[in-house]
Amino acid sequence: MICGALGESHGPILTLVEENDDLARNGDQHYTQGLRLTYSWGEDHTPEWANSLANVLPALGMKIEAPRFGLALGQNIYTPKNIFTPDMVRSDRPYAGWLYLGAILQRRGSTARATPVLDNFEMDFGIIGPDSLAENTQTWWHALGGWVLPQGWHHQLKSEPGLVLKFDRQWKFSPTAPGAGWGLEFIPHAGVSLGNVQTFGVAGGMARAGWNIPDDFGAQNIDSLATQAGGCTSKARCFGAYVFAGVDGRAVARNAFLDGNLWRPSLSVKKEPLVGDLKAGGVLAFKHLEFALSFVERTREFIAQTRHDRFGSVSISVKF
Secondary structure, eight states, X not given: OOSSOXXXXXXXXXXXXXXXXXXXXXXXXXXXXXXXXXXXXXXXGOOHHHHHHHHHSOOTTOEEEEEEEEEEEEEEEEEOSOOSOOSOOTTSOXXXXXXXXXXXXXXXXXXXXXXXXXXXXXXEEEEESGGGOHHHHHHHHHHHHTOOOOOOGGGSOOOEEEEEEEEEEEEOBOSSOSSSSEEEEEEEEEXXXXXXXXXXXXXXXXXXXXXXXXXXXXXXXXXXXXXXOOOOOTTOOSEEEEEEEEEEEEEEEEEHHHHOOSSSOOOOOOBOSEEEEEEEEEEEEESSEEEEEEEEEEOOSBTTOOSOEEEEEEEEEEEO
16 A cells, blocks of 8 residues: 555644653753654645745745645753753853744655655744743753752853744655665755754755655654655555664854854854764654654764764654
8 A cells, every 4th residue: 555656645744753862872961852743734734825835935946746834843952061060161052942833834746857855944933041941841850850950050041032944955766666665765955044043054865765665755853954744645554664874964154052142141152163963763654653763973063062962863753
């Protein structure tokens, strides 16, 4: 049975992603925790204004076949390496949190050579600082687990509203014939993030291989510019599985969690202008459920950082 055959509409998809450095035995430091919930309506239920917007935005050589609209809610937490001292640590990244609500527009289609393409547009609006509730979240979790409480949150970034505009395009190349059975796919992508929270350009790609690979564009991390695609169709496969590996490179102009507040004095560190990610993982896909596990190794993000960071990511998608 085929899920997502050409011309079929994808149904709604609900995805919860949890990321934590403890999942990769990295300890509580730097990017220490992230949680993101997204919901995308089915392609047959895209609001008319979203359809119109998808067709007004530049197609960039893409034949638009199926726009869809979604929403996101998320929180990221960042800390220095030593969270057990109340003293100000000027040589490490500051405590910071980011709480946001996002609006997502996806466009599925193809190029003139019939290569599948997925565009992701997203606008996130939220808050940095104490109002992000990052201190409350980490303190509550440590208290619940009986661990030592973090001591330095009074040095966190100041409260400041944040706005981020994101765009990412993915292409999917399948050397093997599409359909049920063993398959191999290559999914390069390129995109840009603009705003007072994060401004960078990114390019990279993923290779995945497995059995009954779902008709989507791969598992996404929280800070990916793309959002989880896919969803059920009228001919959904009962089971599929694949492994994947990927690499991303970023050219960073601004990272508020390193550069500090834009409008108010705050702690900051000198960032690295170029940052790379290596990631690998696996996915189990059922007709209405999908489970993904991945591990990310990230190169140094600031000059005084002594080694690479790593974190694990777990996601669950419900496909309606």
